[in-house]
Amino acid sequence: EPEVTQTPSHQVTQMGQEVILRCVPISNHLYFYWYRQILGQKVEFLVSFYNNEISEKSEIFDDQFSVERPDGSNFTLKIRSTKLEDSAMYFCASSGRAYEQYFGPGTRLTVT
């Protein structure tokens, strides 16, 4: 069964550093998303991406965040200057026509 993959599984970085989280969505999906989940809390929407552009973003997704689809398979989330409060699990998701979203296993980001 096709699945969304994410790398790395765990990223530790120092405050102020840039990080890039990578995702490979399901191959025939057209809609891509990033969500985050602070430990023990609900899943929060960050951004959605379709047809090579952002279709929607939340208040969390400020100028420090950017997304890119550099080739036909990868979908990346970049945080330019990480803050302590960016520590969370970051989930990539993709969907096709049926609208249910398939989530990757997540990248745990720890900012020290």
Added chain:
Amino acid sequence: GQQVMQIPQYQHVQEGEDFTTYCNSSTTLSNIQWYKQRPGGHPVFLIQLVKSGEVKKQKRLTFQFGEAKKNSSLHITATQTTDVGTYFCAGKLGFGNEKLTFGTGTRLTIIP
């Protein structure tokens, strides 16, 4: 902004007992989805409800969408240890591939 609340936050049940989680949105939804997240895992799609008053069943799980399309419930009959996890409802305002607004989740633990 849109808020989706779930109650209870936690539920501990004896194996074999029933379990219900309730989801309430501050705004009318076009559809609602339910996801299950095992401890340490990622959200996994369970079902989508679209019509007012809709009821769907998956084996021991019964999902309901309220008449006003602002609330939903998930009922599990005769819980098993494999049902352990956090159950999230997630609402959508449109009918396309818009973002999901996740509820606060109900964490289910089973006492064997």
